[in-house]
Amino acid sequence: MNQKKQQSSESFKRHVVDQVNSGAMSKEEARRRYGIKSKSGILTWQRNYEKYGRCSLNLLIDTSFLKPKKSSTTNPDSSEATLLARIKQLERQLEDEQLRSEAYNKMIDIAERELNIPIRKKSNTK
Known part of the structure; x- marks a missing residue:
């Protein structure tokens, strides 16, 4: 059981x-297509990106090295569907962050009112 840990770049993981x-x-399809040996690797990557914030992980991705195996069917609508799914995902994330901010x-507001302590920084201070 001398398995070597597979290292992947951040852009590849993203x-x-x-x-x-x-x-x-x-x-499972991604694991097979890109030759990822670990069965839980992608799940771990997903959790890390969600936990540490997707905004801080915006990377420019050079996909030239990611030549997937040629599939027998190509669907021109799949890229549009992918983009629409991505837009919906980003809209949900934006809504979540707005709710969190609120x-x-x-x-x-409650802490300032009930505890009588100023928490927000005043605009005229240095």
């Missing part, structure tokens, strides 16, 4: 996660 999240392929502002 590309695979985006493909799976957009619905373009399942985790909740934080409410918590600060």
